[in-house]
Amino acid sequence: MSLPTMVVLVALAALLIAATVQSLPQGAPETVCDTMLPFHSGGRELPQNSVPPFGIETSTSVVGQGQTLRVDISGLRPELSFGGFMIQARNRNPPYQIVGQFSPSRDGTIKLMNCENSVNNSATHSNAGPKQQVSLDWQPPVDFLGQVVFNATVAQTYTDFWVGIPSSPVQVVRRDISGPAPLPTVNPPTNFNIASTRSPYVPPSYVAPSVSPVIEDTFYDGCGQIKNCFGFPNGCVATQSCTIISAITVRGEVYEFEMRSGKGTNAAYVAVGLSDDARMGDDLTTECVPENGRVNLYSSYTSNNPYAAIRGSVSQNSARLLNASFVDGVIYCKVQRDPLTVVQGRSFDLKNGAYHMLVASGTGLKENSVGFHNIGFLPSSSPINLAVVQELGGSSMLLVRLHGAFMIAAWIGTTSLGIIFARYFKQTWVGSQTCGKDQWFAWHRMLMVTTWSLTVAAYILIWVELKRAVWHAHSIIGLITVILCFIQPIGALFRPGPNDKMRPYFNWGHWLGGNLAHILAIVAIFFSVKLPKAELPEWMDWILVGFVVFHVLVHLIFSISLCMNHWQVSSIASDRHQSQRVNTFQMGDMAHHHQHAMRNGMSMERKMDAPYGGLRKGLLGVYTIVLALFVVVLILLVVLAPIEKAFK
Incomplete structure (x- = not known):
C-alpha cells in the first residue's frame, strides 16, 4: 500500500x-x-x-x-x-x-x-x-x-x-x-446500579422536538390487519379516540409491544399486561415510566396479597426498549419482549399461550412501582394468541352497569320517596289502610324493602365482578351504607310498642340510621363519577347536585306545611279551651263535659286528615314525577356509559 x-x-x-x-x-x-x-x-x-x-x-x-x-x-x-x-x-x-x-x-x-x-x-x-x-x-x-x-x-x-x-x-x-479536619473516608466501589441508587435531582421531563419518533395519527395504522390493537375505553380503537392504547406486532419470534397514553391525561405511566383471567393479579406487566428526563422500561409481576406490581420478581432483561418519547405529556414506547419469560416458576409463553390483554394508566407512582390505575384499566374480553390478528373488545361491563343502576334506583329513588312518606304523611289518608296498615306505613315499608333488596343485589353483583376488595372513597363509603341499610329492617323487627319507654330511643335511632345511610349513599354516588371503570361523564355531578337541591327544597316546603299544621291544631285546641271557660257549669259537670269533648276531639282527629292535606298530596305528585325523571336520566348515564360513544 x-x-x-x-x-x-x-x-x-x-x-x-x-x-x-x-x-x-x-x-x-x-x-x-x-x-x-x-x-x-x-x-x-x-x-x-x-x-x-x-x-x-x-x-x-x-x-x-x-x-x-x-x-x-x-x-x-x-x-x-x-x-x-x-x-x-x-x-x-x-x-x-x-x-x-x-x-x-x-x-x-x-x-x-x-x-x-x-x-x-x-x-x-x-x-x-x-x-x-x-x-x-x-x-x-x-x-x-x-x-x-x-x-x-x-x-x-x-x-x-x-x-x-x-x-x-x-x-x-x-x-x-x-x-483536625474530618478523616477522609474512601467510598467503597460503586456498583452503579441505577435501580438501587436514588438521585436527588429529577430534571424536567424530556420533551422531544416536532420530529417525534411517533406521529399521533399513525399509531392506529394496521390495527386489525398486521397488529392487535386494544385500548381504553372499550371500543376506542374503531374511533381512534383511546385514552390508553396498546398494540402488539408479531414477526416470527419477535414480539413488539407499543403503548401510548392519551393527551391531557397527566399520566405518570402507561402499562400493558398479559393475564390468564382478565383480572389484576399474577400477570406479566410491561411499564413505561418517564423518569429523569427519559422514558424508562420496567417489567413487573402483579400480586393480589398485597396488591402491587413487583419489579423485583421479573428479570429486567426479558424486555428491551426500542423507542420512546414524552411529547406534550403523551407517553409512548416500543418494547420487544422475549417469547418466553419465567416468573416465580410460572412461564409466560407468548408463542404457544393465550392471554387476556390488560391496559392501564395512572397519575401516581410508588417506590419502585406504579400507582393505582386511576386514569383507566380494561381487560380484553377473551384470551388470544398474540400472533393471531383480530379485533379485540373489552370484557363485559354488565355487572358494573347493573350495580350502578340498582344503587341509583334504591338511594335516589325509593329511599328518597320512602323518607317523604314517613316524615310528612302520618296524618294523611287517615282512615284508609293497605294490608291492615296505615297508608303512609304501607308505602314506607314497601319502598324501604325495595331499597334493601336492590342494595343487597347490587353489592353481590360488584363482588362477583371484582372478586376482591378494592379500597377507595366510593367503596369505603358504600360499604358503610350497605351495613346501615342491612341493619335497619332488623332493628325495625324489634320495634317497641307505642307506650314502651324505649320507643323514643328506637324512633331516634331508626331516624338517624336511615338518614345517615341516605346521605352516605348519595356521597358514594358522587365519588363513583370519578371511577375510571364507571366511564361516567364529569357533568353527571351537576345532575346529582340538581337532585340534592330539589330534594332539599321539597323537604323545606313540607316542613313549612308541617309547622302550619301544628300551629292550626294548637289554635283550634286553644279556642275550645276558651269556649269551655265561659260556660257556667258546675265543677263536676265541667269535668265531665271536658272529658267528653276531649274524647270526641281525639276521635275526630283520628278520622280526619291534618290540615293542608291537598297541598301535601299535590306536592307529593310533583316530587314523584321529577324524582322519576332524575332516576331515569341517571340510570341511562350508567347503562349507556360512556354516553358520548353511545350516541355516535
Missing part, C-alpha cells in the same frame, strides 16, 4: 473517530443547566435507558465546609472512553439546588459553568476527545451543612449518552478550625 493511500486512510479513520465521540466540541452550554441534556442536533437524540457503564466516585464520604473533595468520572472497564460530560453537585433534600464550586483544571480539559446565577457550580468538557477518566476538585459552601449528590451526564458517542448518573451521598459537616 502506498504512503499517500495510508495517509488518506488514517485521516479518514481520525475523522470517523472524531464524529463518533463528538459531543459539543467546547462543552455543554449553560442553557441546559436544568435538564443536563446534551444539545445534540437541537435535542433530537433520546438518552439511553440502560444501566450506564460509567460512574462517579468521590475521594471521601465526609467533607468539611470549605475543604476540597476530589470527584472522578470513569468507566466500569478500563477500555471504556467517553467524549463529553457535565456534572453538578445538588442538595439531596428539596429544593435540590446546585451547591459548591468546581476548581479549574491545570491541563485545561475542564470548562466551568455558571448555573442558577452562581459561579463555577457546574463543570463540562472543554474538548470532545476520547477520555477514560476525568478528575475534578470541588468545594462545598462555607454556609452549607447536609448531604450532596453529584449528578453527571456522560456521552460515550454522539447518540449514546446517559443523563442524571448519581454518585453516593457525601456528607458536608461543620469544619472545626481549631481541631
Whole structure:
C-alpha cells in the first residue's frame, strides 16, 4: 500500500473517530443547566435507558465546609472512553439546588459553568476527545451543612449518552478550625446500579422536538390487519379516540409491544399486561415510566396479597426498549419482549399461550412501582394468541352497569320517596289502610324493602365482578351504607310498642340510621363519577347536585306545611279551651263535659286528615314525577356509559 493511500486512510479513520465521540466540541452550554441534556442536533437524540457503564466516585464520604473533595468520572472497564460530560453537585433534600464550586483544571480539559446565577457550580468538557477518566476538585459552601449528590451526564458517542448518573451521598459537616479536619473516608466501589441508587435531582421531563419518533395519527395504522390493537375505553380503537392504547406486532419470534397514553391525561405511566383471567393479579406487566428526563422500561409481576406490581420478581432483561418519547405529556414506547419469560416458576409463553390483554394508566407512582390505575384499566374480553390478528373488545361491563343502576334506583329513588312518606304523611289518608296498615306505613315499608333488596343485589353483583376488595372513597363509603341499610329492617323487627319507654330511643335511632345511610349513599354516588371503570361523564355531578337541591327544597316546603299544621291544631285546641271557660257549669259537670269533648276531639282527629292535606298530596305528585325523571336520566348515564360513544 502506498504512503499517500495510508495517509488518506488514517485521516479518514481520525475523522470517523472524531464524529463518533463528538459531543459539543467546547462543552455543554449553560442553557441546559436544568435538564443536563446534551444539545445534540437541537435535542433530537433520546438518552439511553440502560444501566450506564460509567460512574462517579468521590475521594471521601465526609467533607468539611470549605475543604476540597476530589470527584472522578470513569468507566466500569478500563477500555471504556467517553467524549463529553457535565456534572453538578445538588442538595439531596428539596429544593435540590446546585451547591459548591468546581476548581479549574491545570491541563485545561475542564470548562466551568455558571448555573442558577452562581459561579463555577457546574463543570463540562472543554474538548470532545476520547477520555477514560476525568478528575475534578470541588468545594462545598462555607454556609452549607447536609448531604450532596453529584449528578453527571456522560456521552460515550454522539447518540449514546446517559443523563442524571448519581454518585453516593457525601456528607458536608461543620469544619472545626481549631481541631483536625474530618478523616477522609474512601467510598467503597460503586456498583452503579441505577435501580438501587436514588438521585436527588429529577430534571424536567424530556420533551422531544416536532420530529417525534411517533406521529399521533399513525399509531392506529394496521390495527386489525398486521397488529392487535386494544385500548381504553372499550371500543376506542374503531374511533381512534383511546385514552390508553396498546398494540402488539408479531414477526416470527419477535414480539413488539407499543403503548401510548392519551393527551391531557397527566399520566405518570402507561402499562400493558398479559393475564390468564382478565383480572389484576399474577400477570406479566410491561411499564413505561418517564423518569429523569427519559422514558424508562420496567417489567413487573402483579400480586393480589398485597396488591402491587413487583419489579423485583421479573428479570429486567426479558424486555428491551426500542423507542420512546414524552411529547406534550403523551407517553409512548416500543418494547420487544422475549417469547418466553419465567416468573416465580410460572412461564409466560407468548408463542404457544393465550392471554387476556390488560391496559392501564395512572397519575401516581410508588417506590419502585406504579400507582393505582386511576386514569383507566380494561381487560380484553377473551384470551388470544398474540400472533393471531383480530379485533379485540373489552370484557363485559354488565355487572358494573347493573350495580350502578340498582344503587341509583334504591338511594335516589325509593329511599328518597320512602323518607317523604314517613316524615310528612302520618296524618294523611287517615282512615284508609293497605294490608291492615296505615297508608303512609304501607308505602314506607314497601319502598324501604325495595331499597334493601336492590342494595343487597347490587353489592353481590360488584363482588362477583371484582372478586376482591378494592379500597377507595366510593367503596369505603358504600360499604358503610350497605351495613346501615342491612341493619335497619332488623332493628325495625324489634320495634317497641307505642307506650314502651324505649320507643323514643328506637324512633331516634331508626331516624338517624336511615338518614345517615341516605346521605352516605348519595356521597358514594358522587365519588363513583370519578371511577375510571364507571366511564361516567364529569357533568353527571351537576345532575346529582340538581337532585340534592330539589330534594332539599321539597323537604323545606313540607316542613313549612308541617309547622302550619301544628300551629292550626294548637289554635283550634286553644279556642275550645276558651269556649269551655265561659260556660257556667258546675265543677263536676265541667269535668265531665271536658272529658267528653276531649274524647270526641281525639276521635275526630283520628278520622280526619291534618290540615293542608291537598297541598301535601299535590306536592307529593310533583316530587314523584321529577324524582322519576332524575332516576331515569341517571340510570341511562350508567347503562349507556360512556354516553358520548353511545350516541355516535
